Amino acid sequence: MGKSIIDKIWEKHVVHREEGKPDLMYIDLHLVHEVTSPQAFSGLRMKNRKVRRPDKTFATVDHNIPTDNRKVINDPVALNQMTTLEKNCLEFGIPLAGLDSPEQGIVHVIGPELGLTQPGMTIVCGDSHTSTHGAFGSIAFGIGTSEVEHVLATQTLWQSKPKTLKLEINGELKKGVTAKDVILYIIAKNGIGFGTGHIIEYCGETIAKMSMEERMTICNMSIEGGAKAGLVSPDETTFAYLQGRKYAPKGAGFADVVENWKYLVSDSDAQYDKTIQIDAADIAPMVSWGTNPSMTSKVNEQIPKLEECKNELEQKSLSRALEYMGLQEGQKIEDIQIQHVFIGSCTNSRLEDLKQAAEIIRGKKVHPHVRALVVPGSQQVKKQAEADGLDLIFKQAGFEWRESGCSMCLSMNNDIVPNGEHCASTSNRNFEGRQGSGARTHLVSPLMAAAAAIYGHFVDVGALLSAETVH
Amino acid sequence: MSGFKTLQGKAAAMDRANVDTDQIIPKQFLKRIEKTGFGQYLFYDWRFTKEGLPNPEFELNKAENQGASILIANENFGCGSSREHAPWALGDYGFKVIIAPSFADIFHQNCLKNGLLPITLPAETVEYLLQRAKKQPYDLKVDLQNGIIEDEYNFSATFTINEYWKKMLINGWDEIEITLQLESSISSFEEKRFAVQ
Ligand code: SF4
Numbered sequence: 001m002g003k004s005i006i007d008k009i010w011e012k013h014v015v016h017r018e019e020g021k022p023d024l025m026y027i028d029l030h031l032v033h034e035v036t037s038p039q040a041f042s043g044l045r046m047k048n049r050k051v052r053r054p055d056k057t058f059a060t061v062d063h064n065i066p067t068d069n070r071k072v073i074n075d076p077v078a079l080n081q082m083t084t085l086e087k088n089c090l091e092f093g094i095p096l097a098g099l100d101s102p103e104q105g106i107v108h109v110i111g112p113e114l115g116l117t118q119p120g121m122t123i124v125c126g127d128s129h130t131s132t133h134g135a136f137g138s139i140a141f142g143i144g145t146s147e148v149e150h151v152l153a154t155q156t157l158w159q160s161k162p163k164t165l166k167l168e169i170n171g172e173l174k175k176g177v178t179a180k181d182v183i184l185y186i187i188a189k190n191g192i193g194f195g196t197g198h199i200i201e202y203c204g205e206t207i208a209k210m211s212m213e214e215r216m217t218i219c220n221m222s223i224e225g226g227a228k229a230g231l232v233s234p235d236e237t238t239f240a241y242l243q244g245r246k247y248a249p250k251g252a253g254f255a256d257v258v259e260n261w262k263y264l265v266s267d268s269d270a271q272y273d274k275t276i277q278i279d280a281a282d283i284a285p286m287v288s289w290g291t292n293p294s295m296t297s298k299v300n301e302q303i304p305k306l307e308e309c310k311n312e313l314e315q316k317s318l319s320r321a322l323e324y325m326g327l328q329e330g331q332k333i334e335d336i337q338i339q340h341v342f343i344g345s346c347t348n349s350r351l352e353d354l355k356q357a358a359e360i361i362r363g364k365k366v367h368p369h370v371r372a373l374v375v376p377g378s379q380q381v382k383k384q385a386e387a388d389g390l391d392l393i394f395k396q397a398g399f400e401w402r403e404s405g406c407s408m409c410l411s412m413n414n415d416i417v418p419n420g421e422h423c424a425s426t427s428n429r430n431f432e433g434r435q436g437s438g439a440r441t442h443l444v445s446p447l448m449a450a451a452a453a454i455y456g457h458f459v460d461v462g463a464l465l466s467a468e469t470v471h
Numbered sequence: 472m473s474g475f476k477t478l479q480g481k482a483a484a485m486d487r488a489n490v491d492t493d494q495i496i497p498k499q500f501l502k503r504i505e506k507t508g509f510g511q512y513l514f515y516d517w518r519f520t521k522e523g524l525p526n527p528e529f530e531l532n533k534a535e536n537q538g539a540s541i542l543i544a545n546e547n548f549g550c551g552s553s554r555e556h557a558p559w560a561l562g563d564y565g566f567k568v569i570i571a572p573s574f575a576d577i578f579h580q581n582c583l584k585n586g587l588l589p590i591t592l593p594a595e596t597v598e599y600l601l602q603r604a605k606k607q608p609y610d611l612k613v614d615l616q617n618g619i620i621e622d623e624y625n626f627s628a629t630f631t632i633n634e635y636w637k638k639m640l641i642n643g644w645d646e647i648e649i650t651l652q653l654e655s656s657i658s659s660f661e662e663k664r665f666a667v668q
Binding site: 015016020021022024026035036038039042043047049052064075077078080081084126127128142143144145146147149150153154155156158160162192193196197226228292313316317410411412429431432433434437 | 488489491493494497498499501502503504505506516545546547550551552553554555556558573575576577580581584585633634635645646647650651653656657660661664
């Protein structure tokens with residue numbers, strides 16, 4: 001019987017196995033940020049423990065840093081977390097891309113960008129969107145602070161092997177449909193629990209054609225479908241992306257490593273615990289209208305009606321969500337008015353995302369009722385975007401152009417959506433209060449967010465693009 | 472962390488599905504660098520009004536739920552962010568056991584690592600418990616050693632928990648201690664893995 005990439009990577013990392021216990025797994029890369037690490041370091045210090053492999057650990061600040069003026073940090077608690085991380089990295093010998101570093105950025109953007117993320121690895125970070133790194137054919141998942149402490153001390157984790165889920169997407173994507181729409185569609189169709197207990201392998205011709213950026217967007221939101229992780233078998237696109245990156249293998253060694261990486265690809269007769277098939281042609285630009293990512297519809301549809309709910313529980317959560325969102329059942333998605341637009345987050349803040357959004361924005365103006373910001377995922381993305389002149393396109397249209405960080409994805413800094421206002425956001429979570437107390441988040445692609453910024457409400461970007469090509 | 476073999480305690484009903492970690496501990500409280508003291512912020516946005524007063528409508532503010540150590544919730548409890556502050560806040564508030572028809576993966580793990588026992592029971596069973604706990608002060612007895620849960624009305628159900636975690640919870644052990652006993656296995660794994668590359 002053939003093996004999937006998940007089985008192959010897993011087996012290679014078992015340090016210790018015994019009956020009735022999870023496996024003790026070796027961790028190849030541990031990414032650290034300021035919010036989930038302080039208690040882990042203080043735990044080490046209390047017990048006089050060391051960091052076992054500082055060379056397999058890499059830290060940055062991203063979650064609560066200001067993205068406007070970086071020189072002034074007004075929030076004393078945020079400042080405390082940042083300086084605590086600096087001190088901890090110094091004390092334990094961990095490399096840090098700090099606030100002043102040209103390599104600073106959202107942890108899931110810089111890992112791949114620096115070539116730290118590589119096929120076949122096990123990667124962890126105290127952040128649930130660690131699944132992003134799976135795009136490179138690695139098993140990457142989020143952990144809590146106790147586990148951060150455990151990995152720091154031992155470079156291992158106790159893990160029961162999750163089940164495997166093959167998610168195959170075939171067919172051509174329609175105009176205006178992006179990787180973000182694909183993953184939102186999958187979650188809307190299968191629910192926020194469909195991946196629970198599983199690692200998803202995304203495959204099929206649609207995935208094979210995607211860039212690394214697009215694969216990252218898809219893997220990033222695996223967790224929103226409840227999965228432990230999501231990954232894509234590595235291929236030529238993966239290898240080409242990694243070649244020449246700072247921490248990727250160098251010179252002649254690169255070709256050898258690529259040969260090893262090729263063995264990771266799932267065997268054609270690999271077995272999975274579950275399989276899902278998706279037809280790419282069925283996907284449209286998507287918009288979330290509720291308070292979890294499965295509460296999402298196609299842009300040209302309507303919000304569901306209470307009478308359409310399958311049971312009472314569903315009805316209850318629908319009416320609770322609509323009340324929070326200030327929306328009506330049966331309302332047209334295109335009629336939802338927008339006051340804020342956020343283009344950023346580890347889901348959609350890479351160069352390709354910004355380029356796509358800029359294409360829509362070019363020569364247009366942000367709607368007078370809309371406040372719009374672009375927060376590049378990393379300093380490197382920002383620099384490259386500026387070299388390409390994207391910042392000017394955004395600024396001339398009336399967007400704010402910011403420094404890199406998580407920003408309005410979780411609003412731990414002062415980028416907040418005010419109570420009751422609607423935000424078209426390229427981030428990954430639309431939970432109550434995520435972007436500020438009472439904030440109403442709509443998850444969309446960068447294309448859809450850009451179009452909403454201009455029109456002040458949602459528009460079908462597919463139709464928009466088709467109309468433009470006709471001219 | 473203190474371990475326990477059996478627990479007799481008051482159970483509070485929270486009949487909501489998909490309670491996410493943003494709700495359990497809102498993000499404005501994540502900036503602390505300590506592990507303790509999060510209980511006062513548990514369910515903050517639901518528990519308190521905009522003016523910062525206790526919200527009388529909220530489940531845990533009801534008189535019959537004061538001092539509860541067991542929380543009964545609905546499906547997919549603890550979904551969302553991986554923040555461990557969620558079990559810290561629940562534990563610091565006084566909960567030792569959480570019962571639901573299903574839990575989000577990371578949250579489930581985080582509970583076990585922090586001495587909180589997540590018990591998964593069939594939806595009908597949880598429904599029964601919710602109805603009981605909603606009506607009056609309601610006590611449950613959780614026997615972790617034997618995997619049995621009982622009330623005073625002849626109700627009894629069994630639950631399973633991985634032996635490894637059971638031992639950890641009963642003894643209140645620190646996982647790192649156990650792993651470090653396998654130091655030589657880790658070292659020889661590293662030698663092999665990084666030699667052949
Ligand atoms: S951008 Fe958002 S989801 Fe991504 S790491 Fe930052 S806070 Fe987490």
